[in-house]
Amino acid sequence: MNDRLRANVLRMTPYTPGKPIDEVKRELGLTEVVKLASNENPLGPSPKAVEAVANAAKAMHLYPDAWGYDLKVAIAGRFGVGMDQVMIGNGSDELIHLLGLVFLESGDNVVIGAPSFVRYDAAAELSDVELRKVPLDADWRHDLGAMASACDDRTKLVFVANPHNPTGTVLTHSEIVAFLDALPEGVVAVLDEAYFEYSAGLDDRLDAVSLIADGRNVVVLRTFSKAYGLAGIRVGFGISSAAIVDAVNRAREPFNVNSLAQAAAIAALGDPDHLDESVRVNLEGLSRVAGAMREWGFETVPSRANFICVNVRGDGGEVFQALLREGVIVRSGVPLGMPEYIRVSIGTAAEMDAFLSAFERVVVGVGV
Ligand SMILES: Cc1ncc(COP(=O)(O)O)c(C=O)c1O
Structure with a gap:
């Protein structure tokens, strides 16, 4: 390490971005991967x-x-x-x-x-x-x-x-x-x-x-x-x-x-039409995830952003890894300061299908 570098800079934790789709495909040999990790707009740009x-x-x-x-x-x-x-x-x-x-x-x-x-x-x-x-x-x-x-x-x-x-x-x-x-x-x-x-x-x-x-x-x-x-x-x-x-x-x-x-x-x-549609799709996705989680007995944090946090009643990092293996990238709550949670960005209806069915398989199905 160079001793001229500022100590407070060296103490900083570099920003960890959401995992890129191509990296997950490469590492896990998957062809279909859905990214719900960086709170992006699933409809794309106007x-x-x-x-x-x-x-x-x-x-x-x-x-x-x-x-x-x-x-x-x-x-x-x-x-x-x-x-x-x-x-x-x-x-x-x-x-x-x-x-x-x-x-x-x-x-x-x-x-x-x-x-x-x-x-x-x-x-x-x-x-x-x-x-x-x-x-x-x-x-x-x-x-x-x-x-x-x-x-x-x-x-x-x-x-x-x-x-x-x-x-x-x-x-x-x-x-x-x-x-x-x-x-x-x-x-x-x-x-x-x-x-x-x-x-x-x-x-x-x-x-x-x-x-x-x-x-x-x-x-x-x-x-x-x-x-x-x-x-x-x-x-x-x-x-x-x-x-x-x-x-x-x-x-x-x-x-x-x-x-x-x-x-x-x-x-x-x-x-404004693109904006309105983006907000509409998001609201739909938020209530869908909250509703499904409620049915399965998992709490969510009431959200009006384009993501929602789910209490997985265990290690958010492990659930993040399990979903990753299913081709769904979310965020582990561990580095976000919510260790029992995952944070899921709201995607299109098809992307939310993929997330919910993966969650059902790897979390609900195994009786966390
Ligand atoms: C609360 C908050 N502020 C600011 C930003 C930065 O957004 P950007 O630099 O893309 O405008 C983000 C990005 O996720 C955020 O969540």
């Missing part, structure tokens, strides 16, 4: 986005628009905010990273839920600051009271994913407002809404963008990777005060969102 990428490809010898003008106009128009309040990133992952860079200095701390999305840990680790992890409550929801109490005058960022990952649980608008009221002055609440679109229709649904208009100290993160079906091309965005967006713009790489991604995102925003 055809309009595919067409926009093909057109944009003709100009890929040119650098992208460093400012992302057209995309920011589209986002600002959609959300009723100023263009100077919109930041775009190479996935919302990059924006999480950049928020760490622009806010965190030695002696600061970051507050997150536990378990939570792993990239929040990385933002803190990379800046060498204290990470305060506050356990979720008994219903796998953020314990907002405990999170507010964990903040002090050195807390710069508090991350709240809503719907949450890895649990899929949802907080209401009133709960978030009460939480913001309880935070010490100056703490920036990062409301990560990667799965926002899937929570359509809920009562008292969080309207995070309106909090910015109310002058709250928040950053709202959204992504094109989930309901918009563009995970592979990497584009996410954030909405906040002009001052925070300006700071992120100073720190980011000039061409952080490539021209194909910008074109795809604009086209995806212009295809």
Whole structure:
């Protein structure tokens, strides 16, 4: 090991992505493999986005628009905010990273839920600051009271994913407002809404963008990777005060969102039918899995994201391996901080058939 490397970087656990389909086929000699591990959109991208990428490809010898003008106009128009309040990133992952860079200095701390999305840990680790992890409550929801109490005058960022990952649980608008009221002055609440679109229709649904208009100290993160079906091309965005967006713009790489991604995102925003269908298929899949598990006597965590956690009443890692051998890739809850669970992304009806029949064979059938 090189002794010049930063110790806190060496302490970090590299991100483990969902297992790729081809790797599983190769390793297990399978021909049919279904991947329900990375919360991707099973319907694929909007055809309009595919067409926009093909057109944009003709100009890929040119650098992208460093400012992302057209995309920011589209986002600002959609959300009723100023263009100077919109930041775009190479996935919302990059924006999480950049928020760490622009806010965190030695002696600061970051507050997150536990378990939570792993990239929040990385933002803190990379800046060498204290990470305060506050356990979720008994219903796998953020314990907002405990999170507010964990903040002090050195807390710069508090991350709240809503719907949450890895649990899929949802907080209401009133709960978030009460939480913001309880935070010490100056703490920036990062409301990560990667799965926002899937929570359509809920009562008292969080309207995070309106909090910015109310002058709250928040950053709202959204992504094109989930309901918009563009995970592979990497584009996410954030909405906040002009001052925070300006700071992120100073720190980011000039061409952080490539021209194909910008074109795809604009086209995806212009295809509400694809979005609606994605949300509909997801809801159907969620209730189907929850229903089947209920019948078999397995608990699920109530989810309004595009995945659902199943309590397998045993080792989630073993069930993950058993399903893998059946050609179904899910996520073991072990590295996600839910060791008795598996996390299953919602796929097409056919993919859910494959998952449910594999689960029936290797878990229900063996009487766990
Ligand atoms: C809660 C949460 N935030 C952010 C992301 C990052 O998404 P992306 O970088 O693809 O926009 C994810 C991805 O799974 C997520 O679950």
